[in-house]
Amino acid sequence: MCAALKPVLYGYFRSSCSWRVRIAFALKGIEYDQFPVNLIKDGGQQLTDQYRKINPMQQVPAVCIDGITISQSLAIIQYIEETRPSGPHLLPQDPKKRAQVRVICDLITSGIQPLQNLHVLQKVGEGKAEWAKYFIERGFQALEQILVQSAGQYCVGDEISMADICLVPQVYNAARFKVDMTPFPTIKKINDTLLEVEAFKASHPSCQPDTPPDLQS
Amino acid sequence: MCAALKPVLYGYFRSSCSWRVRIAFALKGIEYDQFPVNLIKDGGQQLTDQYRKINPMQQVPAVCIDGITISQSLAIIQYIEETRPSGPHLLPQDPKKRAQVRVICDLITSGIQPLQNLHVLQKVGEGKAEWAKYFIERGFQALEQILVQSAGQYCVGDEISMADICLVPQVYNAARFKVDMTPFPTIKKINDTLLEVEAFKASHPSCQPDTPPDLQS
Incomplete structure (x- = not known):
């Protein structure tokens, strides 16, 4: 099933x-194919029996690579980092800096994103936009404090890392939920800088194979 | 502030x-001190200004180690793994097996636990027990499928890893929310095996310095 070149x-x-993984591939200069899974159409293509075999959690992303299938974006990105030494490192070499990067990643991937993803908001029902906004703002308040200490040009110093890979897609989500970024100047500044980097541009939701024409830019 | 030996x-x-981190210290044979942060008392000691300086996310755990403070349990555990080569490895050496371990960790730490933690359930309000049960069962359905493929004696083969460190505390939470484990025989079997391992016993919530007398065993 997972035998593509x-x-x-x-x-x-x-x-x-999914965007996190696209950024990682782009930063590493790795070519890949995309198989779109439309989370809305037909009640959600991630819920089919066929897709459940690929990812039992019935979420995107999943990646078929080197004969195995990996779900969970950070597991995918770290596998790429550990098996593709070419291109920039996605984690610093110093253990203390690696810890700083992972704190930021985990704050976003376990402290913010899961609370505002599609399935959870469907369960919340009425008031879901306020719910999402609340949890993003709560997370950003903590993240802003952390970044004030750790950031240089990017989240941790002046090298792009997995933390930046997590940051930009989360700020994109914040915009969808109309979060005012004024209280988060450090997050905003780093995000603006990263959006000018080619790997972040090429992987942007506005220009993917499955982006609907009216959302393309 | 973080200068303890x-x-x-x-x-x-x-x-x-917090239990995840206690297991990791115990498996590695690392001595540490505990500073209890009572999440219930005084409206939650994690919400004080004093604690916010330690962890801006106002959650436990946080660890003061080697002159730095690290929050987020997986970031802490990976820092321990990378800086304390003594004792058993918490991640396999083979990249594909490492990916399997991380998929399981991330499924639990971003796909289950954040949806049933204290703060989120406070926001859910009425119906919070059903909410927690729903998300734990949903996650366990996926996890059971994954473990059927990956498990030996433990989550990934026959070596204890970070995946096991995440599994046991999540099964403990499942019991609190009265999740019936019958549909999850693989999860149950691995959990039962791990509960006999000394590092999991010594770190159990029933025997910590801040365990109230009526919950001690």
Whole structure:
């Protein structure tokens, strides 16, 4: 099932977790194919029996690479980092800096994103936009404090890392939920800088194979 | 502020994320001090200004180690793994097996635990027990499928790893929310095996310095 020559990304243009993986591939200069999984159409293509075999959690992303299938964006990105030494490192070499990067990643991937993803908001029902905004703002308040200490040009010093890979898609989600970025100047500044980097541009939700024409830019 | 000779764990006896870190210290044979942060008393000691300086996210655990403070349990555990080569490895050496371990960790730490933690359930309000049960069962359905493929005696083969460190505290939470484990025989079997391992016993919520007398065993 997973025997393609190039890695295959099962993702969705607007999924922030899929975007993380696209950024990692782009930073590393790795070619890959995309297999779009439309989270809305037909009640959600991630819920089919066929896709459940790829990712039992019925979420995107999943990646077929080197004969195995990996779900969970950070597991995918760290596998890429550990098996593709070419290109820039996605984690610093110093253990203390690696810890700083991972704190930021985990704050976003376990402290913010899961609370505002599609399935959870469907469960919340009425008031879901306020719910999402609340948890993003709560996370950003902590993140802003952390970044004031750790940031240089990027989240941790002046090298792009996995923390930046997590940051930009989360700020994109914040915009969808109309979060005012004024109280988070450090997050905003780093995000603006990163959006000018080619790997972040090429992987942007606005220009993927499955981006609907009216959302393309 | 963070100049102790031994690592200091800011945690709470019943917090599953704190338990993860206690297991890691125990497996590695690392002595540490505990600084209890009572998540219930005084409206939650994690919400004080004093604690926010330790962890801006106002959650446990946080660890003061080697002159730095690290929050987020997986970041802490990976820092321990990378800086304390003594004792058993918490991640396999083979990249594909490492990916399997991380998929399981991330499924639990971003796909289950954040949806049933104290703060989120306070926001859910009425119906919070059903909410927690729903998300734990949903995650366990996926996890059971994954473990059927990956498990030996433990989550990934026959070596204890970070995946096991995440599994046992999540099964403990499942019991609190009265999740029926019958549909999850693989999870149950691995959990039962791990509960006999000394590092999991010594770190159990029932025997920590801040465990109330009526919950001690």
